Amino acid sequence: MTYSIEVKNVSKKFDDFVAVDNISFTVTEGEIFAFLGPNGAGKTTSIKMLTTLLEPTSGSVILNGFNVALESDQTRKSFGIVFQDPSLDNDLTAYENMEFHAVLYGVPSSVYKPRIVELLNLVELWDRKDDLVKDFSGGMKRRLEIARGLLHHPRVLFLDEPTLGLDPQTRNKIWEYISNLNKKEHLTVFFTTHYMEEADRVAQRVAIIDHGKIIASGTPIQLKEKTKSATLEDAFLALTGTDIRADNSASMDGMRIRNKLWNK
Amino acid sequence: MKTIYILWLRQLKKYFRSKQRMFASLAQPLLFLFAFGYGFGSVFAKAGDGNYITFLAPGIIAMTVMFTSVFSGIEIISDKQFGFLKETLVAPVSRFNIMLGRTLGGATVACIQGVIIFLITLVAGFHPAVSGLYMAFVFMFMLALFFTAFGTAIASKLDDMQGFPLIINFLVMPLFFLSGALFPVTGLPKVFGMLVRLNPLSYAVDGIRGSLSGVHAFSLSFDFVILAVFAFLFLYIGAELFKRIQA
Numbered sequence: 044m045t046y047s048i049e050v051k052n053v054s055k056k057f058d059d060f061v062a063v064d065n066i067s068f069t070v071t072e073g074e075i076f077a078f079l080g081p082n083g084a085g086k087t088t089s090i091k092m093l094t095t096l097l098e099p100t101s102g103s104v105i106l107n108g109f110n111v112a113l114e115s116d117q118t119r120k121s122f123g124i125v126f127q128d129p130s131l132d133n134d135l136t137a138y139e140n141m142e143f144h145a146v147l148y149g150v151p152s153s154v155y156k157p158r159i160v161e162l163l164n165l166v167e168l169w170d171r172k173d174d175l176v177k178d179f180s181g182g183m184k185r186r187l188e189i190a191r192g193l194l195h196h197p198r199v200l201f202l203d204e205p206t207l208g209l210d211p212q213t214r215n216k217i218w219e220y221i222s223n224l225n226k227k228e229h230l231t232v233f234f235t236t237h238y239m240e241e242a243d244r245v246a247q248r249v250a251i252i253d254h255g256k257i258i259a260s261g262t263p264i265q266l267k268e269k270t271k272s273a274t275l276e277d278a279f280l281a282l283t284g285t286d287i288r289a290d291n292s293a294s295m296d297g298m299r300i301r302n303k304l305w306n307k
Numbered sequence: 308m309k310t311i312y313i314l315w316l317r318q319l320k321k322y323f324r325s326k327q328r329m330f331a332s333l334a335q336p337l338l339f340l341f342a343f344g345y346g347f348g349s350v351f352a353k354a355g356d357g358n359y360i361t362f363l364a365p366g367i368i369a370m371t372v373m374f375t376s377v378f379s380g381i382e383i384i385s386d387k388q389f390g391f392l393k394e395t396l397v398a399p400v401s402r403f404n405i406m407l408g409r410t411l412g413g414a415t416v417a418c419i420q421g422v423i424i425f426l427i428t429l430v431a432g433f434h435p436a437v438s439g440l441y442m443a444f445v446f447m448f449m450l451a452l453f454f455t456a457f458g459t460a461i462a463s464k465l466d467d468m469q470g471f472p473l474i475i476n477f478l479v480m481p482l483f484f485l486s487g488a489l490f491p492v493t494g495l496p497k498v499f500g501m502l503v504r505l506n507p508l509s510y511a512v513d514g515i516r517g518s519l520s521g522v523h524a525f526s527l528s529f530d531f532v533i534l535a536v537f538a539f540l541f542l543y544i545g546a547e548l549f550k551r552i553q554a
Binding site: 096097116119129130131133135139144148 | 393398399
């Protein structure tokens with residue numbers, strides 16, 4: 044079996060705070076994998092470490108066969124990412140954002156021109172291609188970001204809360220595109236979400252992270268059976284508890300803000 | 308190479324799409340040009356130094372280039388805030404090339420602004436030496452590279468859009484006033500003259516003025532060497548600090 048993602052004993056410490064504590068997991072090629080956890084559990088920090096943006100304090104990450112720490116350029120060419128926060132240039136048009144990305148990733152114009160047409164049609168934005176992104180709605184921006192993330196034919200697509208704040212129509216559409224791409228291009232998908240029913244419906248396998256540790260993993264059915272729950276949401280609550288861990292998330296937010304102030 | 312080009316092109320597109328920014332950043336140099344140019348013109352002539360507009364215009368051109376380039380650093384901060392910077396930092400492109408593309412873009416925009424001001428000074432009565440245009444442009448571009456890199460260095464360390472103009476004004480205003488853009492640097496009080504000589508901007512002003520008006524305090528080759536050294540030094544510092552930005 045070929046793995047798209049192999050994470051071995053990865054930890055990340057910020058000063059004295061352990062954001063990610065010795066996690067290990069694998070994602071198989073062509074799999075849709077959901078990475079779930081309460082706020083501040085370490086999801087975004089983990090994604091940053093998987094995508095070369097943050098160096099782990101210890102442990103190793105192999106992505107598409109590349110060592111993320113040592114072969115960052117090859118790694119970067121091999122995945123696409125949709126960040127939690129928008130990352131488009133609002134002063135450029137949809138097409139220009141796509142073209143910028145293609146050139147940055149070294150995609151030749153003979154390849155990217157038809158690919159942009161294909162992807163913008165897929166996310167139903169082709170007729171808006173010459174409009175400035177600042178005039179787009181949140182859902183349109185998200186769709187454009189997904190199209191952009193796929194432009195350089197990545198083998199893994201990372202999606203950090205891709206459907207946050209979107210209406211059910213857009214959310215369904217987005218998962219429809221992603222499921223189709225997963226089948227058609229054999230794309231591995233790694234995503235985080237707080238909508239458990241989405242994870243239940245879309246993901247083939249799930250890992251749950253809490254307090255920086257992976258506390259459970261398996262298929263949604265396995266997790267539901269293990270916790271004797273009817274839904275994945277109940278299973279999630281059974282595993283992570285119903286408390287809103289205010290103390291922890293407050294310190295996490297503090298850490299995030301500090302981190303933003305000093306490192307951004 | 309293509310990645311540097313697309314980053315450069317992005318800066319230019321954003322510049323041409325933001326007409327307000329283009330006009331707003333010309334307002335201050337125009338104010339200086341007209342207020343000082345016409346206000347001090349007669350005093351300057353009486354002191355035996357000739358036509359003040361001829362003296363002042365190159366200083367105002369240098370001022371425009373310097374302010375536009377250093378303020379282009381704010382685009383790095385806005386890219387941080389609007390998330391676009393992450394898109395470039397996660398791409399398989401070296402940080403150095405990203406920084407270089409952005410800096411060349413910012414420097415080009417600053418030179419365009421400088422040329423616009425130059426054309427306006429012609430209307431205001433400036434008669435430059437046509438033979439010096441080419442050399443003046445070389446000085447403008449080096450000045451632009453130097454200060455765009457300077458802005459990049461500062462923006463790399465800051466996250467705050469409000470703080471950037473404050474810090475820049477604190478650093479750049481003294482450089483401007485101590486550069487000889489507004490007054491001749493010969494015959495100044497000793498300490499003041501020293502400060503002018505320590506100020507790299509003085510050599511850019513002197514170079515542009517020497518090329519266009521034929522009046523200069525230092526030799527043009529000396530101006531060139533000093534400016535080149537500072538441009539490269541700050542490109543290096545800017546690149547190092549830009550590399551350390553964490554997404």
